Amino acid sequence: MSLQNGNKMTDPNQASHRKQRLVVLISGRGSNLQALLDASQTDPSFPATVVGVLSNVPDAYGLERARQAGVPTVTVESRLYKGNRMAFEDAMLAAIAPWQPDIVCLAGFMRILTPHFIDACGGRVINIHPSLLPKHKGVDTHARAIEAGDAEAGCTVHWVVPEMDSGEIIVQRRVPIFADDTADSLAARVLVEEHKAYPEAIRKIAGALN
Ligand code: GRF
Numbered sequence: 001m002s003l004q005n006g007n008k009m010t011d012p013n014q015a016s017h018r019k020q021r022l023v024v025l026i027s028g029r030g031s032n033l034q035a036l037l038d039a040s041q042t043d044p045s046f047p048a049t050v051v052g053v054l055s056n057v058p059d060a061y062g063l064e065r066a067r068q069a070g071v072p073t074v075t076v077e078s079r080l081y082k083g084n085r086m087a088f089e090d091a092m093l094a095a096i097a098p099w100q101p102d103i104v105c106l107a108g109f110m111r112i113l114t115p116h117f118i119d120a121c122g123g124r125v126i127n128i129h130p131s132l133l134p135k136h137k138g139v140d141t142h143a144r145a146i147e148a149g150d151a152e153a154g155c156t157v158h159w160v161v162p163e164m165d166s167g168e169i170i171v172q173r174r175v176p177i178f179a180d181d182t183a184d185s186l187a188a189r190v191l192v193e194e195h196k197a198y199p200e201a202i203r204k205i206a207g208a209l210n
C-alpha cells in the first residue's frame with residue numbers, strides 16, 4: 001500500500017499539486033461516491049481523484065455509477081468471509097493495493113473495520129455519518145434525532161478509528177429538524193448536505209497529506 005504516516009495534519013498552507021488518490025468503499029446506492037466522482041471529474045481545482053471503487057455487495061448501484069464514470073471497480077463479497085473478518089480485510093487490502101490509495105473513503109460502507117485494516121492504510125481512512133457526531137452513532141440516526149427532540153441534524157465526515165463513529169471530526173454540516181419531519185424527509189435533507197460535506201472534507205485534508 002502506498003498509505004503512510006497516519007493522519008497527522010501538517011501545515012495546511014503547504015499545498016502540493018499532486019492529486020490525492022481516493023479509493024471509495026461502498027455497500028449500496030453510492031450517492032456520496034457520486035458526489036466525489038462529480039467533484040473530481042468536473043472541478044479541475046479539486047485536489048483528489050477517485051482511482052477505484054470497492055463494494056462488499058456485488059449488486060451495489062454505486063458500482064454502476066463508478067463504471068459510468070470510467071473508474072475501475074472490484075467486489076469483495078463480505079458474505080463469503082462470515083466469521084473471518086481478518087481474511088475479509090486482507091482480501092480488501094489486496095484488492096485496493098494496486099490502486100495505491102492515499103485516502104480510503106467509506107461512503108455507505110456497511111462493515112466495521114478493525115485496526116488491522118486501518119493500520120494497513122496508515123490511518124488514512126475517513127467516513128461519512130448521517131448525524132452530528134458525537135450524537136447518534138450507529139444506525140437509524142434520523143429517527144433517533146427526531147425522537148430525541150433535537151432541533152437540528154446533519155452529517156459528519158471523520159477519521160476512522162477502531163471505535164465506531166468516534167474519530168476526529170473533519171467537517172460537519174447542519175440542517176434544521178421541522179415539526180412534521182419523518183425519518184425519510186430528514187434523511188433527504190441531510191443527504192443534500194452529505195454531498196457537499198464529503199468533497200469539502202477532501203479539500204480540507206488533501207493539502208496537508210502531501
Ligand atoms: C449515507 O447517508 C451515509 O451517511 C451513510 O450511509 C448512507 C449512504 O448513502 N453512512 P449513499 O450510498 O452514499 O447514497
